[in-house]
Amino acid sequence: VPIEPELSSCGESTVDTGKTCMNVPCCPPELKDSKIIDFEPPLGCKIRYRPAAHLVDRDYLYKFELAMERMKALPVDDPRNFMQQANIHCAYCNGAYSQVGFPDQKLEVHYSWLFFPFHRMYLYFFERILGKLIGDPDFAMPFWNWDSPCGMTMPQIYLDPYSPLYDENRNLEHQHVLVNLNDGKSVIKQEKNEEDGFDKLTKREQEREQIKSNLYVMYQQMVRSAKTASCFHGAAYLGGCVSETDIGCTPEPRGGTIENGAHIAVHKFVGAKNPPYNEDMGNFYSAGRDPLFYAHHGNVDRMWNIWKTLQGKKRRDFDQDVWLNSSFLFYDENANMVRVKVRDCLDSKTLGYDYQSVDIPWLRSKP
Numbered sequence: 001v002p003i004e005p006e007l008s009s010c011g012e013s014t015v016d017t018g019k020t021c022m023n024v025p026c027c028p029p030e031l032k033d034s035k036i037i038d039f040e041p042p043l044g045c046k047i048r049y050r051p052a053a054h055l056v057d058r059d060y061l062y063k064f065e066l067a068m069e070r071m072k073a074l075p076v077d078d079p080r081n082f083m084q085q086a087n088i089h090c091a092y093c094n095g096a097y098s099q100v101g102f103p104d105q106k107l108e109v110h111y112s113w114l115f116f117p118f119h120r121m122y123l124y125f126f127e128r129i130l131g132k133l134i135g136d137p138d139f140a141m142p143f144w145n146w147d148s149p150c151g152m153t154m155p156q157i158y159l160d161p162y163s164p165l166y167d168e169n170r171n172l173e174h175q176h177v178l179v180n181l182n183d184g185k186s187v188i189k190q191e192k193n194e195e196d197g198f199d200k201l202t203k204r205e206q207e208r209e210q211i212k213s214n215l216y217v218m219y220q221q222m223v224r225s226a227k228t229a230s231c232f233h234g235a236a237y238l239g240g241c242v243s244e245t246d247i248g249c250t251p252e253p254r255g256g257t258i259e260n261g262a263h264i265a266v267h268k269f270v271g272a273k274n275p276p277y278n279e280d281m282g283n284f285y286s287a288g289r290d291p292l293f294y295a296h297h298g299n300v301d302r303m304w305n306i307w308k309t310l311q312g313k314k315r316r317d318f319d320q321d322v323w324l325n326s327s328f329l330f331y332d333e334n335a336n337m338v339r340v341k342v343r344d345c346l347d348s349k350t351l352g353y354d355y356q357s358v359d360i361p362w363l364r365s366k367p
Ligand code: C2O
Pocket: 089, 093, 110, 119, 263, 267, 284, 287, 297
């Protein structure tokens, strides 16, 4: 059966690193009138384009920061408040919910075919809330263009300590270095001696190598190893399975190429080095507390759109009802609880948004 979260089951989330473990409360504020609305795609034909974060101008930045500031300033029990938004990720990713009809089965949105749909709708409502807070329903949030050389460092707009886009729980050593999409560890040594021309050259060369390697990783995860829906999206995940050996029955069936690869690498790259939990981006329970999370996942979401255009559009999503009818619950921009099905989110244009078109250099990086 399709997976559905049991709202009333929401309890503490478990954060387990294998070595140490803790419980955190992440449940959403209670429903005021116990009404859950079924999601309807927005009417209208205007598409809002999410810009690459390294390309936005000052007017855009002003609006974005204002929206984020207001989101952080909402009452703490308002479901649209920034921490409440961050907790959505914690609840869906660390086992706060059980599945409808199966009180003993935890719900987890990673490592399976739920990954892209869940995060798409999570970002969708986050963006709608931002727009609402500045009275601009056409507002589109930025994406972190880490698959392109000019976007391979943390976007500058997130690095100003006085900005609401900043988060102090990050790896500061990684602030101005190229991401390593392979495993999130930077291979580039910070330059020590400014005078030393030889070192500079070496750094340049290292950077060139890093870019090459990243583009290769992208080609690998988007083109070569992602020929089927199952490879790209991840394995099936069905509600209520009891046998761990059946397909889709484990809580973590298998993630897709991008999820397991570049996606995780960027999380690790941004998260602080502090053990045991590497907050914020380095752990699912806290990742949503970093505003950069939403730009990171914008790019992950963009990959879904791009994937469908590859190979003459022959790459198709799953068509099984059990996937299409799986659902999630979110508070929308008006603080109403909405049930969204996977089938509602297959096409970002139907949801009213798309991505600024930028060069896709890895398409030419066939090794
Ligand atoms: Cu829900 Cu990037 O993780």
